[in-house]
Amino acid sequence: xxxxxxxxxxxxxxxxxxxxxxxxxxxxxxxxxxxxxxxxxxxxxxxxxxxxxxxxxxxxxxxxxxxxxxxxxxxxxxxxxxxxxxxxxxxxxxxxxxxxxxxxxxxxxxxxxxxxxxxxxxxxxxxxxxxxxxxxxxxxxxxxxxxxxxxxxxxxxxxxxxxxxxxxxxxxxxxxxxxxxxxxxxxxxxxxxxxxxxxxxxxxxxxxxxxxxxx
Amino acid sequence: xxxxxxxxxxxxxxxxxxxxxxxxxxxxxxxxxxxxxxxxxxxxxxxxxxxxxxxxxxxxxxxxxxxxxxxxxxxxxxxxxxxxxxxxxxxxxxxxxxxxxxxxxxxxxxxxxxxxxxxxxxxxxxxxxxxxxxxxxxxxxxxxxxxxxxxxxxxxxxxxxxxxxxxxxxxxxxxxxxxxxxxxxxxxxxxxxxxxxxxxxxxxxxxxxxxxxxxxxxxxxxxxxxxxxxxxxxxxxxxxxxxxxxxxxxxxxxxxxxxxxxxxxxxxxxxxxxxxxxxxxxxxxxxxxxxxxxxxxxxxxxxxxxxxxxxxxxxxxxxxxxxxxxxxxxxxxxxxxxxxxxxxxxxxxxxxxxxxxxxxxxxxxxxxxxxxxxxxxxxxxxxxxxxxxxxxxxxxxxxxxxxxxxxxxxxxxxxxxxxxxxxxxxxxxxxxxxxxxxxxxxxxxxxxxxxxxxxxxxxxxxxxxxxxxxxxxxxxxxxxxxxxxxxxxxxxxxxxx
Numbered sequence: 001x002x003x004x005x006x007x008x009x010x011x012x013x014x015x016x017x018x019x020x021x022x023x024x025x026x027x028x029x030x031x032x033x034x035x036x037x038x039x040x041x042x043x044x045x046x047x048x049x050x051x052x053x054x055x056x057x058x059x060x061x062x063x064x065x066x067x068x069x070x071x072x073x074x075x076x077x078x079x080x081x082x083x084x085x086x087x088x089x090x091x092x093x094x095x096x097x098x099x100x101x102x103x104x105x106x107x108x109x110x111x112x113x114x115x116x117x118x119x120x121x122x123x124x125x126x127x128x129x130x131x132x133x134x135x136x137x138x139x140x141x142x143x144x145x146x147x148x149x150x151x152x153x154x155x156x157x158x159x160x161x162x163x164x165x166x167x168x169x170x171x172x173x174x175x176x177x178x179x180x181x182x183x184x185x186x187x188x189x190x191x192x193x194x195x196x197x198x199x200x201x202x203x204x205x206x207x208x209x210x211x212x213x214x215x
Numbered sequence: 216x217x218x219x220x221x222x223x224x225x226x227x228x229x230x231x232x233x234x235x236x237x238x239x240x241x242x243x244x245x246x247x248x249x250x251x252x253x254x255x256x257x258x259x260x261x262x263x264x265x266x267x268x269x270x271x272x273x274x275x276x277x278x279x280x281x282x283x284x285x286x287x288x289x290x291x292x293x294x295x296x297x298x299x300x301x302x303x304x305x306x307x308x309x310x311x312x313x314x315x316x317x318x319x320x321x322x323x324x325x326x327x328x329x330x331x332x333x334x335x336x337x338x339x340x341x342x343x344x345x346x347x348x349x350x351x352x353x354x355x356x357x358x359x360x361x362x363x364x365x366x367x368x369x370x371x372x373x374x375x376x377x378x379x380x381x382x383x384x385x386x387x388x389x390x391x392x393x394x395x396x397x398x399x400x401x402x403x404x405x406x407x408x409x410x411x412x413x414x415x416x417x418x419x420x421x422x423x424x425x426x427x428x429x430x431x432x433x434x435x436x437x438x439x440x441x442x443x444x445x446x447x448x449x450x451x452x453x454x455x456x457x458x459x460x461x462x463x464x465x466x467x468x469x470x471x472x473x474x475x476x477x478x479x480x481x482x483x484x485x486x487x488x489x490x491x492x493x494x495x496x497x498x499x500x501x502x503x504x505x506x507x508x509x510x511x512x513x514x515x516x517x518x519x520x521x522x523x524x525x526x527x528x529x530x531x532x533x534x535x536x537x538x539x540x541x542x543x544x545x546x547x548x549x550x551x552x553x554x555x556x557x558x559x560x561x562x563x564x565x566x567x568x569x570x571x572x573x574x575x576x577x578x579x580x581x582x583x584x585x586x587x588x589x590x591x592x593x594x595x596x597x598x599x600x601x602x603x604x605x606x607x608x609x610x611x612x613x614x615x616x617x618x619x620x621x622x623x624x625x626x627x628x629x630x631x632x633x634x635x636x637x638x639x640x641x642x643x644x645x646x647x648x649x650x651x652x653x654x655x656x657x658x659x660x661x662x663x664x665x666x667x668x669x670x671x672x673x674x675x676x677x678x679x680x681x682x683x684x685x686x687x688x689x690x691x692x693x694x695x696x697x698x699x700x701x702x703x704x705x706x707x708x709x710x711x712x
Binding site for chain 1: 561565711712
């Protein structure tokens with residue numbers, strides 16, 4: 001009996017992984033109950049790399065992350081939230097209306113001259129992930145290679161940062177080192193999230209209603 | 216410069232004027248009152264800005280290290296110890312007036328044993344050279360009271376008493392003078408005659424670090440060039456350490472055989488004195504630099520040193536146990552800016568107003584960790600949305616009163632947030648239309664209400680638009696508007712994301 005409790009205590013150690021269960025990791029509720037059920041640990045991880053694959057920009061992938069953004073930026077000890085090479089301008093009043101603290105938001109644009117050099121945005125993404133100065137780093141990158149994704153995942157773990165990489169859904173077939181991969185498609189009232197890869201979580205589709213109650 | 220020897224009681228204090236290490240904020244005003252002094256007062260008649268006065272002060276340091284500025288148009292030099300170097304009073308005054316001419320300053324000069332007397336006499340403008348303290352009061356008596364620059368009412372009251380010169384003022388009973396005109400003015404008279412000490416702040420030139428290194432052979436490899444900078448950077452580190460300063464700007468110049476010098480400027484978010492960090496940032500900059508030719512010499516020029524405020528580091532790593540970001544955030548911003556350019560990294564800021572383009576602005580990123588007001592969560596932006604049917608927001612009239620710093624705490628229904636897109640296009644993009652119906656890669660499905668934004672008449676940026684929410688055939692929610700005025704074109708302005 002004593003041995004069993006000792007063993008159970010040992011198995012609680014975050015560095016120990018077991019095939020069927022999830023390693024205990026700090027998570028943040030996603031703000032959507034249906035999604036929380038499916039995500040490993042019951043929410044978005046605090047650190048690591050997430051890949052979100054979208055058929056088109058703006059199908060609702062950012063709305064999906066808004067509760068996370070608001071929660072991460074509004075804490076008293078919050079670190080920065082960096083947007084690397086966003087496709088358009090983040091609209092500050094709308095973000096503020098959703099409770100995102102704008103002082104924490106940092107936008108990084110990659111100048112055209114740097115875009116030609118490979119990895120301008122990815123370099124900035126990796127720097128932000130590994131710096132330890134950010135809680136969340138979101139990047140919009142065209143075609144990162146498998147090796148680069150691996151580096152990003154390691155940087156995110158080192159900096160205890162959550163990295164979100166938005167990619168086109170054509171990349172769904174490629175292998176990736178990201179801890180969590182999902183496609184986001186529009187559906188009747190919100191989005192359909194398909195978890196492609198989820199370390200220790202459940203794969204499959206989940207419908208999320210993005211429209212607020214009463215609308 | 217020779218060592219200055221000050222006598223005080225029996226102790227001999229030797230101070231070397233070469234060590235200009237102290238900063239402006241450090242007071243170097245201690246002067247033994249009994250040591251004989253001789254001051255050159257300079258009243259500047261035509262002054263071209265403060266920079267010129269500082270230029271003269273810097274030049275005047277060749278006469279003496281004890282130069283002090285008398286704002287806004289005066290300069291004082293203590294020259295007792297330097298007289299023999301310039302062949303006496305005449306030689307020194309001649310050399311000094313030549314310097315004034317060289318800087319482009321027209322001035323009057325006077326010499327007196329006390330700084331205030333020298334200054335007052337210079338303001339009077341008549342030749343005034345007194346080297347003996349015993350003669351000072353006698354020579355001062357004839358001077359008018361005006362150049363003392365006392366308040367007008369004091370001068371007027373003295374004039375009503377028949378007191379128009381310094382001599383007459385000195386003859387008044389001290390107790391009565393202090394009672395009537397305040398002890399401050401009596402003390403000023405004492406300083407004028409040398410009865411009490413007059414302590415002056417010494418002028419400290421604003422130093423910058425500037426050093427150049429000729430390379431033994433021409434270099435092309437960036438890593439080698441960076442290595443060639445190492446001794447210069449080490450010197451910079453020592454320079455900053457001595458002054459307890461950091462720099463926020465560093466210019467690095469690389470000279471070539473034929474082409475004009477290549478330059479890169481490093482701008483830092485917070486004062487930095489850490490050479491390793493500067494080297495890292497400089498390396499990033501050098502990598503981005505395109506060199507037309509091999510480099511023959513390299514040079515470093517710093518901006519003005521800024522006094523560094525040292526802070527304690529946190530015990531925990533950032534992000535650990537809710538630890539704050541600490542100093543890492545400015546480092547990240549600097550590293551990103553070093554490679555991507557200064558404008559590439561910015562923060563967001565809300566502006567008052569309803570025009571979507573002008574409701575936000577880029578701003579300098581907030582790098583210091585500040586506690587965020589938790590009440591702010593869920594607070595609304597300044598934009599107000601119509602709930603049912605078209606509603607003229609512009610009808611509210613006048614600019615919104617929400618200041619960007621103090622954002623509105625006014626709560627709006629939560630759905631109001633869903634009326635605004637998360638993405639805004641940099642500029643509205645015109646949509647194709649068929650018979651007045653907008654299209655974008657297929658038909659658009661209208662959803663929800665229309666919102667009218669008609670405002671901005673007061674500053675020339677007037678807009679009149681009806682905003683609609685639509686879905687395109689791919690299920691992307693878009694924010695489009697139709698011009699109120701002819702030709703009623705349709706534009707795409709935002710993506711809900």
